[in-house]
Amino acid sequence: MALILVTGASAGLGLATAAALAEAEHDVVLHARNADRVADQGIRDRMHEVLYGDLAHLDEVVRLAQQANAIGRFDAVIHNAGVLDGPDVFAVNIVAAFVLTAMMMPPNRSIFLSSSMHSSGSTDLGAVEFSRAGNRRAYADSKLYVTALAMTCAGRWPDSMAHAVDPGWVPTRMGGPAATDSLEEGHRTQAWLATADESEISPRSGAYWYHHTPRRPHPAAHAPGFQRDLMRKLEQHTGIAFPT
Template sequence: MARILVTGASSGLGRDTAEALADDGHDVVLHVRNRARLTGEESTARWEGVVIGDLAKPDEIRAVARQAAAFGRFDTVIHNAGVLRSPDVTTVNIVAPYVLTALMEKPDRLIHLSSSMHRTGSTDLQKLAAGTAGYDDTKLWVTTLALALASRWEGVTSHAVDPGWVPTRMGGPGASDDLAAGHQTQVWLATHEDVVPRTGGYWYHRQVQTPHLASRDEDFQAQLIRALESHTGVTLD
C-alpha cells in the first residue's frame, strides 16, 4: 500500500480523493486549512495523519512541509488545494504546490490539479510577482510546473489533471460534469502502474488531452521555475 498526501482535503474533490484512497487500503495523510475543518473523531480515525496549515500564507506552507516530513517519504503527493476567486489565488494555486514540492523529499509520483481554464491563461510571469494573476493564469502555470517536473527528476512521475467542471463548493450547483469522475483520475494515477504516458500527461477522465502549448515549452518551463525561485526564495533542486 502507498503513503499518499492529499492537500485541500477537508471537502470537495480532495476529500473524495482521500476517501477513495483510504477505502482501497492506502495510508492517507490529509491536509486541511485549520482544525475547524475537521469535524469529530470519525473525520480523523481513518487517516494515517493530518497536517494543518493555510496555503495562502507562505509561513504556513513551510509548516505544512515540516509536518508532512514527520511521516517520512510519500509515495504520492496530490496537489489538490485550490481557490477560484480570491486574492490568494496565486499563492494557493501555484506557490504552495511549488514550495511543498521543493521542500519535501521527492515522492514517486506527483499529481497537480489543473483546469480546462488553463488554456486561456497568460504566459506573462510578471503577474506572479505583481499578484495580478487570475485563476486561469495560475492553472496554466501549475500545469507547466507539472510537465516540467516530469522531465526534471529521474524516477519521479508528474502529471496534471483536469477534473472537469463538477458540482463542488467551488464548481457550484450548476456544474455539468460528473462529480464521481472528478476524483477518479487522481486515484488511478496515484496507485496504478499501467499509466501511458508514464509521466508528463495532461489528463481528463483518464484520457490524455492536449494542454496549452506553453506548458510543454521547455523555455517557458525554465522561465516559470526561475520566477518561482525568485518569488519564494526556495530553490528547486
Template sequence: MARILITGSTDGIGKATAAQLLDDGHQVAVHARTAARLQAVRDLTDRGAEVVVGDLARIEEVRDLAEQANRLGRFDAVIHNAATMTGRTVLPVNVVAPYLLTAAVERPARLIYLSSGMHRGGRADLAGIDWAGTRSTGSYSDSKLFLTAFTAAVARRWPDTIAHAVDPGWVPTRMGGAGAPDDLDLAHVTQVWLATSDGPEALASGGYWFHQRLQGTHPAVHDERFQDELLRSLAAHTGVGLAP
C-alpha cells in the same frame, strides 16, 4: 499499500480522493487549512488518516506544512488538490504553494497536480506577476496554466519521479457551484489511479489527463523556455529552488 498526502482534503474532490484511497487500503494524510477544519475530516481520521494543517495562502504556513509532512515520513505520492477560484490568493494557493511543497517535501515517487480545462485560456506571461497576492495579477486560468507548465517542468527535470496533471472536470463542489455539469463521482477517479496504479500509462510521466484519457494542453505547457522562466520566478519569490 501506498502512503499518500492530499492537499485541500476537508471537502469536495480532495475529501472524496482521500476516502477512496482509504477504502482501497492505502495510508492517507489529509490537509486542512486550519485546526478548526479538522472536524470536517473526523470520519477520515477515525479510519486512520494522518493530518497536516496550514493555510496555503500564507507562505510561512506552507513552509511549516512541508515540515509537518516530512515529520510524518516519506510519501509514495502527493496529490496537490487544493485550489481557489477568485481573489488575490489565486496565485499563492494555486501555484506558489504547490511549487514550494514540491521543492520542500521529501521527494515522493509520484506527484499529481489538479489542473483545469480552463488553463487553455491562460496567459503565458509572467510580467508583473505578484506571487505574494498583495494585488490581483493573475486569473484562475492563468494559475492553472502556470501549474500545468510546472508539472511538465517537474516531469522533465526529475526523470525518476512520475508527475502528472489532471483536469477533474467542472463538477458541483463548493468551488465549482451547484450548476456545474460534470459528474462529481468521477472527479477523483483519475488521481486515485495515477497515485496507485502500476499500469504503463500511469507510470509514464508528464501526462495531462481527463477521466483517464490523455488530453492536449496550451502550447506553453511544453515550452521549456517558459517552464524555466516560471521556475526562476517562483524560486526568486520563495527563496527555494527546485533541486536538479
C-alpha cells in the same frame, strides 16, 4: 499500500479523493487549512494522519512541508488545494504547490490539479505578481502555471512520475450547483494515477489527463523556456530553490 498526501482535502474533490484512497486501504495524510475544517471525527479516524496549514501563507506552507518530511517519503502527493478567485489565487494554486514540491522529499508520484481553464492562461510572466490576484483571469493563469510545474517535474525527475489532471467542472463548493461534470468521476483519475501499476499508465509521466484520458495541454506547459522562466520567478518570489 501507499503513503499519500492530499492537500486541500477537507471537502469537495480533495475529500472524495482522500476517502476513496483510504477505503482502498492506503495510508492517507489529509491536509486541511485548520482543525475547524475537519470537524467530523469519522474522517480523522479513517486517515493515517491529518496536517494543517493555510496555504495562502508562505511560512505555513514551509511548516507543512517540514511536517510532511517528518512522516517520511511519500509514494504520492496530490496537489488538490485550490481557490477560484480572491487575493489568494496565486498563493494557493501555484506558490504552495511549488514550495511543497521544492521542499518535500521527492515522492514517487506527483499529481497536480489543473483545469480546462488553463488553456486560456497567459504566458506573459513579466506582469505577474504572485502576491496579488483577484479575478478569474488569475485562476486561468495559475492553472497554466501548475500544469507547467507538473511537466517541469516530469522532465527534471525522470525516475519519478508527474502528471496534471483536469477533474472537470464538478458540483463542489468551488464549482457550484450548475456544474455539469460528475463529482464521482472528478476524483478517480488522480486516485488512479497515485496508485495504479506503472504499466497501466501511458504515458508514464508528463501527461495532462481528463477522466483517464490524456489530452493536449497548452503548448507553453511543455515549453522549456516557459518552464525555466516560471521556475525562476517562483524562486525569486519565495526565496526557495527548485531542485534539479
